[in-house]
Amino acid sequence: MxxxxxxxxxxxxxxxxxxxxxxxxxxxxxxxxxxxxxxxxxxxxxxxxxxxxxxxxxxxxxVELNNFFPRLIPILLSDEWTYVQKIRHFVDEYIELFLKNPFLPAFVLREVNRNPQVIAHFIVESDIQSGKLKEVMRVLGKEMGLSSNEVLHLLITTVSACIFPFAGKPIIEQVLFNGNSDEYNQFLQERKTMVADFVICYLKGRQISNGNE
Amino acid sequence: MxxxxxxxxxxxxxxxxxxxxxxxxxxxxxxxxxxxxxxxxxxxxxxxxxxxxxxxxxxxxxVELNNFFPRLIPILLSDEWTYVQKIRHFVDEYIELFLKNPFLPAFVLREVNRNPQVIAHFIVESDIQSGKLKEVMRVLGKEMGLSSNEVLHLLITTVSACIFPFAGKPIIEQVLFNGNSDEYNQFLQERKTMVADFVICYLKGRQISNGNE
DNA sequence: AAAATTATTAACCATTTGGTTAAAATTTTA
DNA sequence: TAAAATTTTAACCAAATGGTTAATAATTTT
Missing domain, CATH: 1.10.10.60 (Homeodomain-like)
Structure with missing residues (x-):
């Protein structure tokens, strides 16, 4: 009542x-x-x-910066999942977050570039520990058969593929879809599986053909 | 003299x-x-x-928006190169551009989000023709054995992987390299080959394993 | 219910800021 | 070289903006 x-x-x-x-x-x-x-x-x-x-x-x-770095590290460190499952979960959660907060990426990127110093301050006070990240590289590297450095690049590529479609909305919507926002939203919906597929297929492609083109 | x-x-x-x-x-x-x-x-x-x-x-x-969309389409449409060569050229040129103009990505993303309307105006007046893009999807799709829609996502993923490391510099430098800008620059240098490898291995991975995980 | 504390407002203030103006300096023209 | 034009400057202006203040309203305490 x-x-x-x-x-x-x-x-x-x-x-x-x-x-x-x-x-x-x-x-x-x-x-x-x-x-x-x-x-x-x-x-x-x-x-x-x-x-x-x-x-x-x-x-x-x-608050927004903490939203921008959600608790994704536990997913990557879990020993309950294969790395394929980890990738799917990671991408799923991250894109879902941006679907719910579409302006978050552009906002964080804008402000972080306006005042780069400020991020150092927030990083230490928040629970974003780059200590754990080293651990992530090691664990994933082992599971995927990659060097730590390769995992680093792969991680950035994955994060890029999740964030940019939101941060660059006006460009993508206009250049690729002629301003049709329905098509743009459709594109975002497909993104979850597409990005995960990319990463997974990349790893499969690596396992088989090593270096020769 | x-x-x-x-x-x-x-x-x-x-x-x-x-x-x-x-x-x-x-x-x-x-x-x-x-x-x-x-x-x-x-x-x-x-x-x-x-x-x-x-x-x-x-x-x-x-001017800057035109820099941001360099003449990359001819590379992708050329019939002199294999798609592997096209990818390497594309990524090479795009990352090289940002190495020379490190603030370009953050600037364009900031302003395009501040005033999304303005981009529509500039797109039509500039030579960024989304007409040619349809052609790119078709040609590349044929060469790579992908649907137009898959090429679209692949293109965005590639562009994302090139742009985000620059647009997110303060985050990456601080979170991943503890503020060490030498390590960050080292990372950018490696990026050209890493991103191209990523895309190429993805395509190889697709050709072999189709769908099953 | 009176006193004390807290929350809210209208009016105001000092500074910043994009923009103007009129005069001076410089260059070009005749 | 004198007049006409263009370029440059110092001083100024009005509007916008973050912030303050003093009085009022509402709430809590005693």
Missing amino acids: TPQKIEKDTEGKILEAAKRVFTLKGLDGARMQEIADEAGINKALLHYYFRSKEKLFMTIFR | TPQKIEKDTEGKILEAAKRVFTLKGLDGARMQEIADEAGINKALLHYYFRSKEKLFMTIFR
């Missing part, structure tokens, strides 16, 4: 509005007044709760 | 300075005063030559 409309508290409304505006327009493009309007409150409240634009932005950015 | 220092004309100095500032900071982050300082001229001259910030920006953006 009592299905009353739940009034979000002011801080929550601000965070929600700030996320929308910042992810869409970036720190430089966002206006405090716009965030206030979007939240339906007075502009002074933004400063009352978050002191400054910079501080409010950092609050949002910290 | 006469190795006198060539004084660029004002318009050239402005364009050069505007390119540096805009590509690094974006339209929203750039300041007209900073561009003037960078060019070593009075701010009013920017308006004398280019009317407004927006107009100056568009002049730069038009």
